[in-house]
Amino acid sequence: MGQTGGGRLFRLPVLRLALPALSALLLASCGGAPTPALVPSDDATTILYLSSNKENEGSSRIISELAREYQNEHPSVRYKFENVSESDLNQRVQLLAASNDLPVLFSYQSGKPLLDLIDSNAALDLERTFADLGMADSLNPAAVELLKAYAEGKGLYALPLEMNIEGFWYNKTLFAKYGLHEPRTWDEMLAAADTLKREGVQPFAVAGKEKWPITRLINAYAIRKLGVDAMEKVDKGELSLADPGFVEAADVVQRMGLQGYFGSRVNTIDMGSSVNLFLQGKAAMFYMGSWQLRAFNDEAQNKIGADNVGFFSIPLVQDGLGTLDEYPVNAGLTTSFSKSSYTPEVGDWIKYVFERYGDRAMSELGMVTGFNVKDVPEDAPPLTRMVQGKIGEVKKGALWFEARFSTKAQLLAWDNAQLLVTSAGYSPKDYLGELQRQLEADRKAGR
Numbered sequence: 377m378g379q380t381g382g383g384r385l386f387r388l389p390v391l392r393l394a395l396p397a398l399s400a401l402l403l404a405s406c407g408g409a410p411t412p413a414l415v416p417s418d419d420a421t422t423i424l425y426l427s428s429n430k431e432n433e434g435s436s437r438i439i440s441e442l443a444r445e446y447q448n449e450h451p452s453v454r455y456k457f458e459n460v461s462e463s464d465l466n467q468r469v470q471l472l473a474a475s476n477d478l479p480v481l482f483s484y485q486s487g488k489p490l491l492d493l494i495d496s497n498a499a500l501d502l503e504r505t506f507a508d509l510g511m512a513d514s515l516n517p518a519a520v521e522l523l524k525a526y527a528e529g530k531g532l533y534a535l536p537l538e539m540n541i542e543g544f545w546y547n548k549t550l551f552a553k554y555g556l557h558e559p560r561t562w563d564e565m566l567a568a569a570d571t572l573k574r575e576g577v578q579p580f581a582v583a584g585k586e587k588w589p590i591t592r593l594i595n596a597y598a599i600r601k602l603g604v605d606a607m608e609k610v611d612k613g614e615l616s617l618a619d620p621g622f623v624e625a626a627d628v629v630q631r632m633g634l635q636g637y638f639g640s641r642v643n644t645i646d647m648g649s650s651v652n653l654f655l656q657g658k659a660a661m662f663y664m665g666s667w668q669l670r671a672f673n674d675e676a677q678n679k680i681g682a683d684n685v686g687f688f689s690i691p692l693v694q695d696g697l698g699t700l701d702e703y704p705v706n707a708g709l710t711t712s713f714s715k716s717s718y719t720p721e722v723g724d725w726i727k728y729v730f731e732r733y734g735d736r737a738m739s740e741l742g743m744v745t746g747f748n749v750k751d752v753p754e755d756a757p758p759l760t761r762m763v764q765g766k767i768g769e770v771k772k773g774a775l776w777f778e779a780r781f782s783t784k785a786q787l788l789a790w791d792n793a794q795l796l797v798t799s800a801g802y803s804p805k806d807y808l809g810e811l812q813r814q815l816e817a818d819r820k821a822g823r
Contacts, residue, residue, distance in 0.1 A: 421721045422454045424479040426469070428462040428709065434670055435537035435711075435745075438737045442729040453725055462586070466783060473498050478714035480722060486526035486534045486710045487779040488786070493712065494533050500713035503532035509723050514731070514748055522773065523707060523746075536707030536746030537733075540665040541766055542592065542776075543703060544691075545672070548684045550577060550660045558688040560700070562597065562628070565661075565691050569637045572660050580632070581659035583650035584642035587790035588778070590629065590797055592704075593663055595777035596690045597625035600698035604774045611780035613819065617812040618805070626796060626804035633797025643794045655679055666744060666763040667708045673742045673757040682759055687766075703766070705773035707746055785814045 423443065429436040436457065443455035458479075460468050466489055472478050473493055484490055493499040503520065506512050520532055527533050544565070551557070551568075554575055559565035569579035583589045598606050602621040609615035616622075633642060645653070651671050654662040655678045662668075671677050672685050689700045734747025742760040744767065778786040789811055795802045 420452045420454065421719065421725075422456060423481070423722060423725060424456045424458065425481050425711075426458050426460060426472075426479045427483040427711070428460055428465045429483065430459060431457045434667075434741065434743070435708075435737065438733060438740065438743075439537075439729060442732055442736065443725070446725055446728045450725075453721060469493075470783075476716065478717070480717045481711055481713050483709050484534070484712050486523065486707065486712075488782050490533060490710075490712060491527060491530070494527055494530055498715060499533045500715045500718055501531050501533065502535060502713065505713075505718070505723070505726075506532075509727050511727065511731070522705065523710070526707075526710075526779070534707070534710035534712045535730075536710055537737075538667045538708040539744050539746040539767060540667050540706050540708055541703040541763065541770065542596070542663070542665045542706070543687055543689050545654065545662045545664060545668075546686045546688065547654070547657060547660045547680055548686045549680065550657065551686070558686065559691050562600070562691045562693050566628075566632070569632070569661070573636060578639050578653065578659040579637040579661055580639075581645075581650040581653040581662045582638040582642050583645050583647040584638065584794060584797065585644055585646045587793055589647075589650070589663070590633075590642075590793040591777040591789050593629045593632070594622075594625050594793070595704065595774075596663060597628050597693060598622055598777075599702070599704070599774045600690055600693040601625060601696040603697035604699075604702040604772045607775040607777060607779060610815070611775075617808040617815065622808050623804050626807055630796050630800075630804055634800055638797065642797060651677070665704075665706065665708065666766075669757070669760055669763060670741050670743060672759050682757060685759060687759075687762065699771070701769060701771040702774060703770050704776055705767070705770055706776060781815070782818045785811060785818060788814055 425436070425439065425443075427436055431437065431440050440455070440457055447453055447455050465483060466485065469478070469482055469484050470489075470492075472482075473496065476498075478493075478498060484493075490499065503512075506514070523532050523534055523536060524530075546558070550572070554571055554577075556568045556571065559568055572579045582593070595607065598621060601624060602609075602615070602619065606615060606621070610617060632638060639645065639653075639659070650659075650662065651668060653659040655671065657680045672682055675682075678685070689703065690698070692698065692700065730747070734745050734749045735751060737743040737745050737747070738749045738756065738760075739751075739753050742757040744760060744763050778789050781789060792802075792807050792810060796804070796807050
């Protein structure tokens with residue numbers, strides 16, 4: 377999944393980030409008898425990476441390649457990778473943390489869930505680790521600010537394997553065929569969607585089965601209506617989800633779903649299927665982060681061709697406070713590290729892997745990451761260069777919808793979002809009212 381916004385407003389130059397340090401490891405399975413921990417001997421260290429990403433794709437592929445190169449030169453440092461489904465990731469990490477069995481590094485969400493690990497002293501302070509490893513100057517200040525914002529200013533406890541902006545990708549060929557132009561307002565976008573649906577083209581690809589892509593759309597409208605800091609104000613108690621602006625946002629997204637703009641079975645569509653709908657020309661628009669560049673740049677997946685993929689910022693809303701140069705900006709699904717697992721041997725491993733990560737990710741996959749790229753390839757894909765430029769132009773960044781929600785509130789937002797876009801009997805006020813009550817309960821409980 378990709379996921380994830382910033383905690384406070386920030387200015388963003390082109391990014392560059394290196395990472396942390398970690399150590400030997402452990403692992404326990406979720407459910408059933410626990411898997412025996414992998415305990416290194418005196419002359420061996422095992423580094424385990426737990427992630428919802430597949431090992432042969434994206435950032436996991438690059439890290440694994442570099443880790444195995446290191447292992448070839450240092451046989452006593454062994455690398456292992458374990459995949460867990462995205463829907464099970466949070467629970468798995470929480471169970472491992474509770475039993476003090478966190479693996480050396482693990483994918484995790486950088487909002488409220490990570491704060492629990494920070495407060496329990498389970499997560500590694502990466503800023504201090506980078507400094508100890510002599511890698512502090514490889515950190516981009518804007519990237520550090522973004523990740524610290526995720527942690528409410530408590531420090532740097534996650535690393536961005538990607539750096540993303542979110543917006544609407546569109547099929548240029550379909551737009552041209554039906555005389556459509558890049559919309560500047562939400563009304564223009566919905567008018568385009570209406571035209572496309574009349575012509576038998578699904579307007580939007582949405583992975584409703586994953587749930588969070590639906591709340592991303594609500595958030596997109598809300599930050600244009602209420603301003604880029606809308607969710608930050610909600611977190612501080614300065615703005616309620618019952619505000620008419622949020623109700624309007626949820627109402628618009630509900631109507632999009634009920635009018636069939638997301639297809640007839642939106643809640644059965646997973647992320648891979650939604651990407652395929654767009655890249656096979658079966659859906660004209662796709663709200664998503666730039667972490668999908670690797671799919672857009674892959675000729676085997678992209679049947680419409682990279683030249684036919686366009687991008688536009690979240691459209692404006694009538695009487696709204698948002699502007700086109702404000703984007704949800706995030707580091708995708710970040711990776712954090714176990715404090716108890718850090719050793720000097722792991723520090724050496726990190727220095728090797730992550731000093732090379734940014735260049736390798738760019739050259740092999742065209743990925744925009746939070747790491748410094750020393751040599752931008754001359755043949756970097758045009759879409760990748762476009763995203764790099766957009767990131768450099770961002771004036772202010774926004775939180776994603778659930779960034780500051782507790783795990784319970786997050787799950788409530790996701791589960792009920794599926795009902796919102798498929799049931800006319802479930803009103804936007806009902807949806808937001810339940811969420812607001814949960815946020816107030818969390819606030820009273822100190823969560």
